[in-house]
Amino acid sequence: MSDLLERLRGRGWRMTAQRRVVAEVLDGDHVHLTADEVHAAAVTRLPEISRATVYNTLGEMVTLGEVIEVATDGRAKRYDPNAHRPHQHLVCGRCGAIRDVHPGGDPLADLPDTERFGFTISNVEVTYRGICPSCASTA
Amino acid sequence: MSDLLERLRGRGWRMTAQRRVVAEVLDGDHVHLTADEVHAAAVTRLPEISRATVYNTLGEMVTLGEVIEVATDGRAKRYDPNAHRPHQHLVCGRCGAIRDVHPGGDPLADLPDTERFGFTISNVEVTYRGICPSCASTA
DNA sequence: ATCCTACAATGGACATTGTCCAAGTCAAGC
């Protein structure tokens, strides 16, 4: 069952075949698909779905706070449905693999007032970069 | 005088008018220009400089480790010449302003081995997001 | 069950950002 779909339904979202397919494709843990990957997967279930609809739907999910947008590589944005639990990302610089990670500590507490320049800070993103085990073994 | 230019010269870089202009445009603190912004600024000094050259030059500076590439918004990459001193970024979600900040603590130490999944981690990027004072006052 | 209507989907044009390449140009050493 799709948790993501349930959450969206509960918000009075008008449910269409397209939105259902996008939500189903995106559901799960350690999912970090690009918009085009979502589209490609959606097309196998609903061949006539358009790119614009996938972009619109992902954008709405982000606005609703049910999906997080992640920019790990400066190329395409990735969409992470794991929005209900705070987490950070660990990225392999060679193959691009992404894992959700849960660091201890509060990164916000590490930023003293003198370094905040009067900003009201609402969230902190941490990206750990390195090489994953399988890339390391084929160095 | 351009520190960035000095450092590049010291590495045996072949010095051309184009590279000089790009280095001069990019030099300074709290500089976080996109490639196109660099190009626009460069054109005012050297009208015939091409986009390709700006991209090439920025890419080389990044490879040499004299400039850092920052992806704060999933749109265009930004180029930060402040590569000699480790720092993180504070970004205004409304106007896009960026400040360099220097948090205390070591974010790497906050990630336990059990959360590293065998990765060899080489660096950590932290992005603080919020609203800057001038945007807050015109809410 | 059918009708209405506001909201959603479509697809294709357009925008932005970035990469590539063949040909011309030039900095730096001799």
Added chain:
DNA sequence: GCTTGACTTGGACAATGTCCATTGTAGGAT
């Protein structure tokens, strides 16, 4: 002042994302 290999150019191309007029449809009202 040559020569040469590295640098620059401009334009084509690629990837990602946005916009909009038109068409379709979900879900409430009748």
